[in-house]
Amino acid sequence: xxxSAAKLLPKxxxxxxxTRSCAACGLMLTYRHALKALNPGKTIVAVPAxxxxxxxGVYPVTxxxxxCINNPFGATGAAASGIAAGLKALGHDDYTVLAFAGxxxxxxxxxxxxxxxxxxxxxxxxxxxxxxxxMNTGTQRSSASPAGAxxxxxxxxxxxxxxxxxxxxxxxxxIPYIATASPSFPLDLFDKVKTARDTLGSxxxxxxxxxxxxxxFPNKDLIKMGKLAVDSGIHVLFEIKEGFFQLTSRSLNLxxxxxxxxxxxxxxxxxxxxxxxxxxxxxxQDFVDKRxxxxxxxxxxxx
Amino acid sequence: xxxxxxxxxIIKAVSKPFKGEAxxxxxxxxxxxxxxxxxxxxxxxxxxxxxxxxxxxxxxxFPLEIDLEFCKGCGICAQECPRKAITxxxxxxxPVE
Numbered sequence: 001x002x003x004s005a006a007k008l009l010p011k012x013x014x015x016x017x018x019t020r021s022c023a024a025c026g027l028m029l030t031y032r033h034a035l036k037a038l039n040p041g042k043t044i045v046a047v048p049a050x051x052x053x054x055x056x057g058v059y060p061v062t063x064x065x066x067x068c069i070n071n072p073f074g075a076t077g078a079a080a081s082g083i084a085a086g087l088k089a090l091g092h093d094d095y096t097v098l099a100f101a102g103x104x105x106x107x108x109x110x111x112x113x114x115x116x117x118x119x120x121x122x123x124x125x126x127x128x129x130x131x132x133x134x135m136n137t138g139t140q141r142s143s144a145s146p147a148g149a150x151x152x153x154x155x156x157x158x159x160x161x162x163x164x165x166x167x168x169x170x171x172x173x174x175i176p177y178i179a180t181a182s183p184s185f186p187l188d189l190f191d192k193v194k195t196a197r198d199t200l201g202s203x204x205x206x207x208x209x210x211x212x213x214x215x216x217f218p219n220k221d222l223i224k225m226g227k228l229a230v231d232s233g234i235h236v237l238f239e240i241k242e243g244f245f246q247l248t249s250r251s252l253n254l255x256x257x258x259x260x261x262x263x264x265x266x267x268x269x270x271x272x273x274x275x276x277x278x279x280x281x282x283x284x285q286d287f288v289d290k291r292x293x294x295x296x297x298x299x300x301x302x303x
Numbered sequence: 304x305x306x307x308x309x310x311x312x313i314i315k316a317v318s319k320p321f322k323g324e325a326x327x328x329x330x331x332x333x334x335x336x337x338x339x340x341x342x343x344x345x346x347x348x349x350x351x352x353x354x355x356x357x358x359x360x361x362x363x364x365f366p367l368e369i370d371l372e373f374c375k376g377c378g379i380c381a382q383e384c385p386r387k388a389i390t391x392x393x394x395x396x397x398p399v400e
Contacts, residue, residue, distance in 0.1 A: 006349070006351060007348065009354065018324055018325055018326065018373045019328070023375035024357060025357050028358060029356075032357065032359055056318075059316065063324040065320045218378075220379055220391075222377070222379055223382070
């Protein structure tokens, strides 16, 4: 049963106020609701060097009420595998191992450890919060950054390549649960993390986390920007359970009503796209349309 | 001082949960949210500000209260409130009534 209203979300907060994350952090909102869906007393989080490490604070204090292990940038999948193996050896099968990495630690640097963990069928949940760049170190380009975006390593021509198809790579491992979510739709996010928690085996979730300072939009527009990303098809909300693909939440509504917003609407609100030209916008629209149509086709085949 | 046996020493490089890990983050604020309790629906069926607050500083119980000690002043609550019951005013302090 899907969670339908904010009042049904758990009351307890697992992140104490006064964290180091920026104001209006998309990751913070993601993590807040993800922890509500898990049982933080029975969760062990593996975190690579990223905004998440910053959020988790400086020794000897942390704002997060869950067990967390900091690991090297490329080792999230490996660290989570080790934790899962340790728990199994000790007979603690009621724990959830959660790996929480950014797009840099997933798409680029952490991909081999992640692929290894998925191939071994490690019993863990991997959440990638995708803020489309190395935001913690100063908005460098990652393979998740969209084409046309200015980053500190692509300052002149802007990024020329489209976003990597990470879901395709993950799917090739044939794991039981894959989902995408957005903090602008916290109820959907909450439900998906809950489903992932109750699934056995390797689970992967990709959450689109808007980053106001990195993308260049006002703090107050965080939710709006996340919704616009979904409305324009830049980010598509879906679930793949045992290979069974289904669109969910707002993306499902869009598929039924067919009123997707143009990518140009999404692009104009962000200063990282200030150098984008008409041709690049069209290319981005084309890329988004193609991907959307692929998803739509798969969805219709299954419904 | 008697030296402890090395096998008895437990290295405790473990962080403990603490409110205000980064200090009083309310200091970061340049705009302050103010709730108009009359405009607020005061109904559990809404709670959008509570749900969308990244830092979780808005209370879950009515009348809603914002923890100004830690509110970073991002303005999401004011933007997302369907009844426009929250306004952002310039400055770090809420006006004294």
